[in-house]
Amino acid sequence: MTENRRRKTKMGEVFGQVKQIFCQSCLNREKQTIAKKFCQTCNEFQCNECSNVHNVLLFLKNHKLVDAEEANASRLLLDMKGFDRCDQHKKPLEFYCDDDNTLCCSTCAILDHRKCHIVVEIEQIAEEMTTLSSRLEEKLQKTKEKAESIARHILSAKDQLAQDVNDLLVKIGGMRDEVMKLFDNLELFVVNRAESLQEKTLIKLTEKQSQNENYLAYVTECLERIDSINKNGNHVQKFIVEQKMENEVNILCRNVREEYQNLQTVSISFDFDKTLRLPPLPVDTYVPGQLLLKSYQRDDSGSDDTAISLTLVSSIDLKAPEDDIYEPLYSGIDFLFDGRLVAVDNSNNKCLVYNQKLEEVGIFDLTNRPQSVVAVSDEVVAITSGDKYEIEFLHITKSNKITSCKRCKVQTKYDSICLKDDRQYVVGTIGHKRHARIVSLTCEEYDLGIDFENKIFPIDSSYCTYISNSDKVVLTDRDEHTVFIYDIETNTSVPVIDDRIQEPCGAAVGPADTILVCSHNTNAIVQVSQTGRILSSHDMDIDLPYRACVSHDKSFLAVTNTCVGNKKLQKFKIS
Structure with a gap:
């Protein structure tokens, strides 16, 4: 909802801009008349004609009328720019659902939140949240300071780049x-x-x-x-x-x-050592040196807002339905853009959809054994296969109708899958020397240009995800209890080895591009920075956490596990 609000606020608009005061009674009749009076009892601005009703009707004579301009000096009508209306039904927002942390109109409250435990009027809860404005201002002020720091850093980086180029010329001359x-x-x-x-x-x-x-x-x-x-x-x-x-x-x-x-031909010659010998090629073909562009990630170890906290919102038991033979195994989960959750059941070849309360609202039988799933757009997901060389695309409508829309043939078997950009995916391989690769929307496959460890990962022994803002690939090595963070630009890697990470399985990109890792054998979700620093560790009340995913607004985390007889799907609020 927050993202929708941001999209609706256009550049150049001033939130809270004062509107010209019109008679509210006339506005109800689709007529614009300048207000001259304000009734403090009715809490309404009125024109002269409408305010005269107070002199006609006996029960209105005790109402207190004041000049509209004087009333406006202490009471301003704000143009809320649509913030006070429901995005779906366009009705005024009147209620707040504490269970889902959601603002609701009257229709939403009846249709979507009638089963929730705490749904209160906004006016009631607003009186208790007297510190909201100051907290928002504090957050915005901190954000402003960081943005200004970014601007200064960029200017400094530009100056440094220019200086580096000049230094190169001097160095080469020397x-x-x-x-x-x-x-x-x-x-x-x-x-x-x-x-x-x-x-x-x-x-x-x-x-x-x-x-x-x-x-x-x-x-x-x-x-x-x-x-x-x-x-x-x-x-x-x-x-x-x-x-x-x-x-x-x-x-x-x-x-x-x-x-x-014993006749000998005698000659004198001089041969360069291999370290000095230059081939007879132009310098753009062979450069006796390496030009490097180095990028360093600042490790903000002193920051107090990098570690996250998790609050359990919903939890459901994963049981085999009557028509399924095996207990479910969710080998892949991901949030759709609207907050619904999609999961693939590796044991029973199914794709399932859950609403925001983790209620099952859709199911689809797959022909292949699914490995992982990623939301491609508002209504399309991509699913990798563990037994066939293909990626299947499903269409999931807003009403939770699921249909197969495309099958993509590939040359390699893939396990994990995540978005790189709007045209490509980063996929984890099965039994391939390149542990992660790129697949385009047109099913073309590319290597990432990373020097991976010299080993082959069988199925379910590694998982990868991608950090788009810094162009880094995260790869778990389940057997070695290690998480590798590969920088594609510099072809360097940071191995993360810590006692809190044992048999790392799933991984997801969380707030501030930190990494949330499922530590299978410690029953925990471990938060890791891009530089490999452990930021926090969260004990789960489920055994053997296996897969995790984060919502697109980075506010929710979903986790599933592999404990036989006690498998669950849980949803957490991230703060």
Whole structure:
């Protein structure tokens, strides 16, 4: 109701603006006449003609008439801009239902609240709430101060971003100078070392060259001797020379052969280490560094308004109807936009709708085994399946008529599901290395770009939800008793490990984007900040809390459990 009121108040309107005073009797006859008198007994502004009735009728002569302008100085008629009328029936709001914390017109009181215990006239309870105005002013003043602080923070952040860009230029310039100095020193060092290596290598090469020249001279000498003997010597002389030279020639051939086999090509080169080597690519293809945009969530540990309190409003036992075989297991629950609650029964393949008092008002038989449910719009919900690769959409009318309107084929089995924006969902996977993914309205599937833990979650061992304002994914690890908070933008994660969280099952986003976790083995709802700080823990009067959801105005929490023989669905007021 509060949201509807905000939508009806347009920019530029001044709540409580003083209206021109008209005769109320004339207004009842759809006639506008300026009021001249005010009857304090009738509590009504009247024109001269209507006020003359007091002089005609005897029982009205004792009424006290005063000038309208004088009366207006102490009594102002306010234009309530529709705040004083019922949104549904457009009738004046006359009653207050304490059970549902709701303002009612006479029709609402009769049709919707006749079974409630405490329904009183607004005028009666308004007299007791004398501090309402001051409390609202105090809240608004605090909100104003925070908004002003946000404005100052944004201006400071803009200035800091500009300064950061300038600092980058200075830093890169300094890096350029350091790199150039490094290369100057590197050039001098490498050239000196290369020249030293060249000198040592040249000495060795010169020695080899000299030795080889000796070999060539001796070979030439031997060939000349053999040629001379062949031309001028007899057969005895030839035999003697051959016998004496054979051993020397064998040694010479062996030495030359070894030198030939060990020939080496000598070169000098310089290779960069891998840490310094840059590929022959343009800088926009390979950047030798990483440009980071870091965002830090302020942990308001000193704030006194972050922790919530829970007050039980309604509780019902979940029993198997006569036509069902198994005891109900609500594996998914979510609030519709108008405050009704939708649940999916995993054991009996059903979708159920409850009104604001947790009275069952609609039921629908599903063909698949449902896992989770999310309200997509005012009258449409999406349901994941545990046994088929699809997401089913149901249409739920205001009169609680339920029909299937669409089936979406997907490539992965999904468990939990929640809205990312008006075009996409964040879904928890079953048996997939990507623990959470995105599915669009057109059934296209995408990865989130998060480096998840290296493990596979079987069905019912993990649950995920999404914080839209900070682009974070919350993932529970039931076996490791851990809640992970992943920041999609920075691809970083915060693991939340605390003795108060044991076998975390369901999770929901609560007031101020805090996280409400079902701690299965401690029978509690644990409130966690986005930075991983435990803000509060609330013991449940039910065993093994399993799934939780928060209304769209963040004012109500619904919880269901898995205790065999004592399953319940409960609704809490958040304050």
